[in-house]
Amino acid sequence: MKLHEYQSKRIFAQYGVPIPNGEVATTPAEAKAIAEKLGGRVVVKSQVLVGGRGKAGGVKLANNPAEAEAVAQKILGMDIKGLTVEKVLVDEAADIKQEIYLGIVIDRAIHKPVFIASSEGGVEIEIVAKENPDAIIHLPIDPLLGMQDFQARNLAFDLGLRGKLINQFVKIAKGLYQAFINSDASLAEINPLVVTGEGKLLAVDGKMLLDDNALYRHPDLEAMRDRQEEDESERIAREAGLSFVKLDGEIGCMVNGAGLAMATMDIVKHYGAEPANFLDIGGGAKAEKVATALRIILADPKVKAVLFNIFGGITRGDEVANGILQALEEVKTDIPMVARLVGTNEAEGRAILQAANFPSASSLGEAAQMAVAMAKGEQA
Amino acid sequence: MSILVGKDTRLVVQGITGREGNFHTQQMIEYGTNVVAGVTPGKGGEWTLGVPVFDTVKEAVETQGANTSIIYVPARFAADAIMEAADAGIELIVCITEGIPVLDMARVRTFLDQKDARLIGPNCPGLISPGEAKVGIMPAHIHKPGKVGLVSRSGTLTYEVVQALTDLDLGQSTAIGIGGDPIIGTNFIDVLKLFEADPDTEHVVLIGEIGGTAEQKAAEYIAKHMSKPVTSFIAGRTAPPGKRMGHAGAIIQGGEGTAAEKIAALEAVGVKVATLPTEVAELVKASMG
Ligand SMILES: Nc1ncnc2c1ncn2[C@@H]1O[C@H](COP(=O)(O)OP(=O)(O)OP(=O)(O)O)[C@@H](O)[C@H]1O
Ligand SMILES: [Mg+2]
Numbered sequence: 001m002k003l004h005e006y007q008s009k010r011i012f013a014q015y016g017v018p019i020p021n022g023e024v025a026t027t028p029a030e031a032k033a034i035a036e037k038l039g040g041r042v043v044v045k046s047q048v049l050v051g052g053r054g055k056a057g058g059v060k061l062a063n064n065p066a067e068a069e070a071v072a073q074k075i076l077g078m079d080i081k082g083l084t085v086e087k088v089l090v091d092e093a094a095d096i097k098q099e100i101y102l103g104i105v106i107d108r109a110i111h112k113p114v115f116i117a118s119s120e121g122g123v124e125i126e127i128v129a130k131e132n133p134d135a136i137i138h139l140p141i142d143p144l145l146g147m148q149d150f151q152a153r154n155l156a157f158d159l160g161l162r163g164k165l166i167n168q169f170v171k172i173a174k175g176l177y178q179a180f181i182n183s184d185a186s187l188a189e190i191n192p193l194v195v196t197g198e199g200k201l202l203a204v205d206g207k208m209l210l211d212d213n214a215l216y217r218h219p220d221l222e223a224m225r226d227r228q229e230e231d232e233s234e235r236i237a238r239e240a241g242l243s244f245v246k247l248d249g250e251i252g253c254m255v256n257g258a259g260l261a262m263a264t265m266d267i268v269k270h271y272g273a274e275p276a277n278f279l280d281i282g283g284g285a286k287a288e289k290v291a292t293a294l295r296i297i298l299a300d301p302k303v304k305a306v307l308f309n310i311f312g313g314i315t316r317g318d319e320v321a322n323g324i325l326q327a328l329e330e331v332k333t334d335i336p337m338v339a340r341l342v343g344t345n346e347a348e349g350r351a352i353l354q355a356a357n358f359p360s361a362s363s364l365g366e367a368a369q370m371a372v373a374m375a376k377g378e379q380a
Numbered sequence: 381m382s383i384l385v386g387k388d389t390r391l392v393v394q395g396i397t398g399r400e401g402n403f404h405t406q407q408m409i410e411y412g413t414n415v416v417a418g419v420t421p422g423k424g425g426e427w428t429l430g431v432p433v434f435d436t437v438k439e440a441v442e443t444q445g446a447n448t449s450i451i452y453v454p455a456r457f458a459a460d461a462i463m464e465a466a467d468a469g470i471e472l473i474v475c476i477t478e479g480i481p482v483l484d485m486a487r488v489r490t491f492l493d494q495k496d497a498r499l500i501g502p503n504c505p506g507l508i509s510p511g512e513a514k515v516g517i518m519p520a521h522i523h524k525p526g527k528v529g530l531v532s533r534s535g536t537l538t539y540e541v542v543q544a545l546t547d548l549d550l551g552q553s554t555a556i557g558i559g560g561d562p563i564i565g566t567n568f569i570d571v572l573k574l575f576e577a578d579p580d581t582e583h584v585v586l587i588g589e590i591g592g593t594a595e596q597k598a599a600e601y602i603a604k605h606m607s608k609p610v611t612s613f614i615a616g617r618t619a620p621p622g623k624r625m626g627h628a629g630a631i632i633q634g635g636e637g638t639a640a641e642k643i644a645a646l647e648a649v650g651v652k653v654a655t656l657p658t659e660v661a662e663l664v665k666a667s668m669g
Contacts, residue, residue, distance in 0.1 A: 214481035258626025259534020
């Protein structure tokens with residue numbers, strides 16, 4: 001799950017990371033009022049769940065409350081990479097002398113949290129990583145010990161910080177680490193962490209990604225979820241315990257298992273069509289789940305055919321076959337479909353489908369070709 | 381012959397009285413796996429499926445000589461179950477559970493670094509040495525004893541490839557699902573090493589997917605250390621960036637982890653990469669003659 005900048009920064013602040021004074025507005029008038037309260041120059045920042053807001057024109061400086069109102073007027077309602085801006089954060093403008101990057105991710109290879117830092121902050125870290133990999137510092141942290149002061153100090157020195165900034169940095173790095181751990185984050189990032197004219201460190205941008213598998217123990221964080229993060233169909237799927245990602249094509253896919261679901265998308269493409277979605281119905285899928293999944297797939301008007309690919313292990317072929325037929329009774333549709341059922345109880349499953357005149361295929365290749373032909377209006 | 385599980389396996393099932401655990405225990409026993417014990421805290425002294433149940437893994441090791449464990453407990457208790465098994469002296473721990481928080485696994489892996497136990501998974505189908513032992517949830521009937529070693533990040537996709545191999549009369553020495561999570565106990569390289577050393581494995585199949593760089597690292601290893609031929613399939617050529625494709629580990633991030641870069645890395649070291657799962661079997665057949 002993604003958090004907005006203002007949400008991430010508020011969490012960081014709870015762990016002692018200094019952030020600019022600021023508040024969230026949903027109308028230009030509110031933005032103006034916040035700017036008046038803050039006094040002086042402010043930055044008006046779009047709050048959308050994608051990166052690159054600055055480049056897209058979604059972060060703007062305002063010299064006074066009237067300007068803040070005008071800028072907010074422009075930014076609110078703006079489209080940034082397909083997302084509409086509904087909120088802006090109005091923050092006190094900082095006097096920036098230097099921009100630093102500071103982030104924490106999980107390094108899969110060494111299976112530990114790792115700090116990523118760079119004195120060349122402000123820009124996307126992926127770009128720094130490509131163009132100037134030497135400018136990036138990696139510091140793994142033992143998850144059983146946590147971050148030690150000396151590690152944070154070393155990081156500060158490696159970033160070229162000196163004097164009073166060292167202790168400020170230690171507090172920020174340790175705070176960020178604690179925020180990462182206590183929130184079960186998969187990413188916690190400050191970009192930029194700035195050095196101000198008064199010689200203070202300040203986190204002017206923040207970003208957090210949370211581990212979906214750990215949200216059960218963070219109801220407070222789950223409550224921060226923005227419906228903008230996911231497509232309506234993705235939300236319904238998540239609530240039904242289905243793993244679903246909406247794509248752009250015309251072949252709806254219903255598969256058990258994530259790897260096989262990806263492979264099924266690839267095969268659809270191989271035979272000349274595009275998958276409409278990724279969908280893993282999981283193991284042991286029952287009729288009701290199949291019906292929900294089918295409804296989600298058919299809600300997409302682009303879908304021209306549906307391909308079921310079930311390799312039974314825990315999942316039984318006859319159960320899925322019954323599930324499909326039951327689902328079709330509830331979800332009346334003319335969209336053509338084909339099923340490929342193998343594995344546990346495959347013969348029973350196929351017999352059930354045959355009795356109902358439901359097209360079935362014996363191999364995945366054949367099923368994909370049939371679905372593609374159906375989508376093109378050719379009779380399979 | 382085979383790797384990791386076989387006739388010497390003495391299995392303890394953690395979570396044996398749960399619905400999933402009980403069903404699959406029955407299947408494993410039917411396949412001929414030597415299930416010597418079950419563990420469910422609070423149910424010690426009971427019996428199920430002819431198997432004695434203990435309160436702790438330690439008792440299962442001491443009383444029944446268990447050397448391998450399989451874990452079916454729910455995600456919020458699974459990290460603890462893995463550590464309990466390692467602490468009790470279990471040599472091979474297979475964790476089927478899906479949905480364990482990543483930071484829990486980071487702690488578990490760091491804990492395991494100080495133990496002798498090997499972990500397979502989590503979020504995996506387990507492993508099978510056809511004709512010898514099944515420690516997992518895969519449909520046994522699609523397998524057949526033979527000389528192809530198989531390692532995969534996926535479950536059902538592995539079944540697809542196994543079926544294709546068996547259809548062409550290509551049996552398997554051992555088929556292992558290493559799991560779809562970002563942090564797993566045993567990686568491609570660990571398994572490649574074992575297959576390279578196993579006298580009865582002649583050909584290796586590696587099934588990867590988008591996310592991370594495990595396949596690229598495997599490619600480096602293959603170039604340096606593998607004498608046996610390797611055939612591969614990578615799922616997710618059509619996956620969009622930034623979206624998690626079911627598996628917690630299957631996500632293209634910051635342009636890294638695409639299928640294209642994995643395929644390129646493998647092909648660069650002479651690995652044949654199939655475009656369709658069934659084509660894997662054809663490539664293996666052509667190579668083995
Ligand atoms: N409070 C502030 N005071 C002064 N300058 C700011 C402030 N907030 C942001 N900036 C400037 O604007 C730049 C872009 O802002 P920010 O980092 O918040 O957004 P972004 O990185 O473009 O967005 P995204 O996180 O979507 O990639 C910063 O690098 C910084 O130079
Ligand atoms: Mg930024």
